[in-house]
Amino acid sequence: IGLEGNTISLLASGVVGIVLFLATIPAVLYIDIWGRKPTLIAGAAVMGTCHLVVAIIIATCSDNWPAHRAAGWVACSFVWIFAAAFGVSYGPGGWVVIAEIFPLGLRAKGVSIGAASNWLNNFAVAMSTPDFITTAPYGVFIFLGLICFVSIAYVFFFVPETKQKSLDELDAVFGDNSGRSQWEAGMMLQAQRDVGLLRLAGIEESKGPAHGDNVSDHLDEKNSLSDSEPKKEGHVVTSTA
Numbered sequence: 001i002g003l004e005g006n007t008i009s010l011l012a013s014g015v016v017g018i019v020l021f022l023a024t025i026p027a028v029l030y031i032d033i034w035g036r037k038p039t040l041i042a043g044a045a046v047m048g049t050c051h052l053v054v055a056i057i058i059a060t061c062s063d064n065w066p067a068h069r070a071a072g073w074v075a076c077s078f079v080w081i082f083a084a085a086f087g088v089s090y091g092p093g094g095w096v097v098i099a100e101i102f103p104l105g106l107r108a109k110g111v112s113i114g115a116a117s118n119w120l121n122n123f124a125v126a127m128s129t130p131d132f133i134t135t136a137p138y139g140v141f142i143f144l145g146l147i148c149f150v151s152i153a154y155v156f157f158f159v160p161e162t163k164q165k166s167l168d169e170l171d172a173v174f175g176d177n178s179g180r181s182q183w184e185a186g187m188m189l190q191a192q193r194d195v196g197l198l199r200l201a202g203i204e205e206s207k208g209p210a211h212g213d214n215v216s217d218h219l220d221e222k223n224s225l226s227d228s229e230p231k232k233e234g235h236v237v238t239s240t241a
Contacts, residue, residue: 016083023087035163036097040155043089044148050082051145058138094118100162101170 031039057075061068095114102110132140162170192198 015080019080019083020087020091023084024092027088027092031093031096032163035161036093036100037155037159037161039089039093040097040159041152043085043093044151044155046085047082047090048145048148048152050078050085051141051148053078055138055141055145058141062137097159097162100165101160103170 027039054075057071057078061071098114099107099111129140132143160170189198
């Protein structure tokens with residue numbers, strides 16, 4: 001964008017890190033109020049707009065940057081705005097969403113795959129962007145801007161809102177509970193057996209404490225049977241003539 005010199009380059013690039021750090025603070029404080037989807041959609045809209053503005057500035061001013069020094073600083077300011085939008089939205093929001101949409105039994109694997117995908121794509125962008133900029137100085141910003149706008153449609157139509165929702169509520173959002181692990185299903189079944197829900201519902205017959213039923217239920221049943229038997233008054237047997 002026509003900015004040269006070590007001091008200027010450090011100012012232009014170093015500010016990005018500071019802006020990213022500061023922008024994550026409101027995201028941490030207010031993402032539960034704003035919601036995940038509105039935060040991601042708004043962030044993608046701002047980032048896409050910043051990309052397109054920088055592309056327009058490069059397309060119109062790259063032939064003579066010394067004569068358009070102010071335009072270079074405008075482009076630099078939009079890079080900072082992009083960093084702020086990313087820090088508020090996709091920076092922390094992406095990690096929040098992938099941690100919430102997976103059930104407990106699959107969360108570790110799901111977040112691991114998400115992290116691997118994130119760094120793999122970062123590597124691909126870092127390796128391809130320099131050659132892309134050399135070939136099409138402003139085309140790369142148009143391409144990245146279009147990706148941001150496509151992500152708006154993707155989030156709007158395919159990403160569920162996970163704000164203040166429990167794992168059971170998210171299962172209802174996705175329409176099934178096929179993501180539950182066998183461990184979770186076994187724990188749920190054992191809990192239902194322990195409190196006697198399966199027996200009350202007629203799913204299982206009472207088979208004694210060894211099968212997981214509540215011990216007190218069997219004691220009550222035993223006491224009720226003993227109460228129903230006729231009581232003997234003493235140990236003396238009498239007979240009538």
